[in-house]
Amino acid sequence: MAASAGQKNHVVGIDLGGTKILSAVVDREGNVLSRAKKKTKAQRTSDEILLRLEECSREAIEASGVPASEIAAVGIGSPGPLDPITGCILETPNLNLSNAPIAPYLIEKLAMPVFLDNDVNVGTFGEFTYGAAKGKQHVIGIFLGTGVGGGVILNGEPFHGASLNAGELGHTKIVAYGDKCGCGDRGCLEAYASKTAMIKRIKKRISKGKKSILTDLTNGDWTKLTSSVFVKAIEANDKITVNEIHRASKYTGVAVGSLMNILSPEMVVIGGGLVEALEAQIMPDIRYHAERNCFPIMSEKCEIVPAMLGDDAGILGAAAIAWKRLESA
């Protein structure tokens, strides 16, 4: 694949999620010219999902006014595990895309280079290129959401390791053989700090007779427990919610401190909807527990900051990965 950007000044960045596909045409400085959005319909056939990806790319390109022939490449962030070299998804729990040749398919359809990487690597690389971690060399990203994702940038490059899937920071063990995690193992950060884990504990406490405003706010439908519902509960000083947010932040801080002892990053970027909504509650706790769990020499050299790009981390990170890989191709 001839992958020179040449004089072309735009790429497509795609954020492929379990619910929606977001795409955007982005220039070298990270400015978004146009956007498109489609439902993923994740349980349809893999052919249908690939077609929706293609259509979502074309829509963004058309809306941008930039001729397709002037687009340098497509970058895609997707849940993994995946192979960033062949551009194939290997497997992913929430998408019907096992062994799906995403990049080869789009290369054929769109006639341009297509690069695939793990969604959280991509989010971290977005923060590194256009957001909170601009200009840093060694950056760790931790994204708290339904699960807990992570990304690792070392020496200015996303680090992939031997399996090409390094950076599963949500599955850093923080309590040996502790709480059961969605991955099947025990004691992972995700089993303490994900929304899934928090909801599980809250439900259990309520079922044991504890009172919480969350019962009213969600009408007992826990799928309605979004970040903004958490905010309302915190504003109402709901004890169960306050405790859970503290607990998730504490364990995240322990993991961050541990990762600082291991990798001594210059910056740890914490992202995800809950952090955006409750930055003032969450970040001080994370910083406090990180410092208590690493050597002063590590914390002196490291800032722990909230992510800056919000919902655009995916498309901007995917665009950044496209630029980066065009450069090194």
Place this chain on the structure above:
Amino acid sequence: MAASAGQKNHVVGIDLGGTKILSAVVDREGNVLSRAKKKTKAQRTSDEILLRLEECSREAIEASGVPASEIAAVGIGSPGPLDPITGCILETPNLNLSNAPIAPYLIEKLAMPVFLDNDVNVGTFGEFTYGAAKGKQHVIGIFLGTGVGGGVILNGEPFHGASLNAGELGHTKIVAYGDKCGCGDRGCLEAYASKTAMIKRIKKRISKGKKSILTDLTNGDWTKLTSSVFVKAIEANDKITVNEIHRASKYTGVAVGSLMNILSPEMVVIGGGLVEALEAQIMPDIRYHAERNCFPIMSEKCEIVPAMLGDDAGILGAAAIAWKRLESA
């Protein structure tokens, strides 16, 4: 500093420890031509320790028959934290060498390039260059001893991070706010798998009335609890010892699995006197618990092996670091 190896085919590798200084003249293939050894006398003045380092280097050079002018460089592995760029030790609990300009001193005295790095980074780099991890790109080393040390090699290079002191793998948190560690924090691997931690637990159990052959084998003097004493107790199927070795191996395995999820190394090398003496007891436990604590995609790409270089890891690793840094200088 002009640091070209040119036609020179030998370096000095120095292993600076709290008890002894080992030095050796080593060729490019890792063959040892000569050795020297001195007590560190770690509580003497820093000037005296520097002089002993110098003398130990000179003795190895003289014994090798290679003229000093034909030695390309000196590499030193030392406990840290230290600055591998300026070649100064910043601080080290067991040596009276705070803010000691080790490399600048020896450069002046020996008139050749001198390179300093963390002892466990050096041990890992020795295994990478001449031992178990030859030819690998991403390698983690964990050394179980009085403490627990670690080293990280990524893309074929020792990884130092922002503080230049990354790789404190003994202070990976495996039980959030768990057992107290010698570093002052809690829940570190070292608080579960170091000889210090094991002895502390064994003493406590014996003080509570449990019987152990270790009481006789050490005559109650726990400084005599060397690896060979552990071996005798294991051979006698001493229950307390068997349990402690299992427990230390289990927690080491959890940390290894966690590190595999984070960094996806090709190889994890486990070293230290206890592992050498009890490989058959320790390695299977470590492998079992590592696999239970990481994703299959990580373990499929990773071997967990015992170190190969034994007591020579320090001098050979220091020699390897010298060759490496001459190359990139």
